[in-house]
Amino acid sequence: MTASASADVDFALDRNSPVPLYYQLAQQLEAAIERGVLTPGSLLGNEVELAARLGLSRPTVRQGIQSLVEKGLLVRRRGIGTQVVHSQVKRPLELSSLYDDLQAADQNPTTRVLLNETRPASAEVAAALALAEGSDVRMVERLRLTHGQPVALLCNFVPTDLLDLDTAKLESTGLYRLMRAAGITLHSARQSIGARCATAGEAERLEEPEGAALLTMQRTAYDDTGRAVEFGTHIYRASRYTFDFQLLVRG
Template identity: 55%
Template sequence: MPLDRTSPVPLYFQVATKLQQLIEDGDMPVGGRLENEVELADRLGVSRPTMRRAIQYLVERGMLVRKRGVGTQIVHPKVRRPVELSSLYDDLAKSGQEPRTEIRSFELMPAPDHIAEALGVPEGTEVTWLERLRYAGGEPLAIMHNAVPVDLLPLRREDLDGRGLYELLRAAGHVPRMANQVVGARAATSAEARVLGDARGAPLLTMTRTAWDAGGRAVEYGSHIYRASRYSFELTLSS
């Protein structure tokens, strides 16, 4: 695990990033234990405080858990999603996370005020309203709500069983090219926690998005919640 000691990136972060990659690649299997902190620090040639900080960073991200009498255990790789114009289904499939969808609601309805405004259509315009539970590797990850104008893409329930919404939009010639996206956070309600297999009040990441095609027409509105213990948005910043 080579470290760049001349880099401005802190050593603890380099160590944590490399351990995270080993976990995500399966080289450090879920359920396994991390070796002794002191031995690991000696083997990597870093100080014990640096090693401790790297491990704590991964604990805070939900990838490791400290258990008394057991040690530090690998819990699961967290789904990291780059903030770009793509669908969760596509990103999970690309990263080998085995996406699966449970359709909880599928109906045609007049667009409520806030959805009509987001889509730039008259209030009452008919949309397909979807509620889906998205799984990653057999574990519930996100509850997703979407509205798609019926005259843009007539959807069928069975279309969404094994395909992502953006794949269906692309196949119909409505390729999402631009989007406005707002990311936030809140606590899970009892109902949300029950569906996601989490505790009431567990932290959730929220995301609302409106996407447009190259012609400037809104193709979908989405309002999603994600388990913060299993999911994060990833941004690359530059100046």
């Protein structure tokens, strides 16, 4: 956002609170990003001007901004200034397409297909899809982006006779949408979630430092006949992505 547009953010800093002022500033900036008051691509403005406006020291403002840079919500660009990148993607834990979730959250998803080929199924893939080991499966590897920034690296395996996985279609929409368009009714899935550090190759593709924290997800999806229609192994930037859980208490 421009310096004049900063007036759109209604800051309310409590100097009597035990919560540090830099943290209050960071929380209110993050809330403004989440609400869409500060939109992706907007410039945050000059630290000196923001400090003067809020009656804060420049180091306090810098510390608040830096905490959001570290969370991946802001980025410092030489010659441009501090820029809003995005809000963090919060995905519900249910059988849904990442593409659909991102689109519903106004995250402007785009896709780059890195690999789309037929290959023999490994033991793991064959077991997930209930196929004989070595059977042909279609492997698709995609980079999913929001506002031009990578969020996830997706690797999916589907039976070769299931549907036509055209690269152009995969870059224009989500895999589950293509399945639904082909008359496949997704019914359920088995899914596991974990975390690990990024390899050098993963870090380069996801624009993270090597060794950065990644969320992992492995899923086998089934149609309404009980047939396994997809096995996926996905990794997500922990700085930009979370899973939301709803937990129910059983008496």
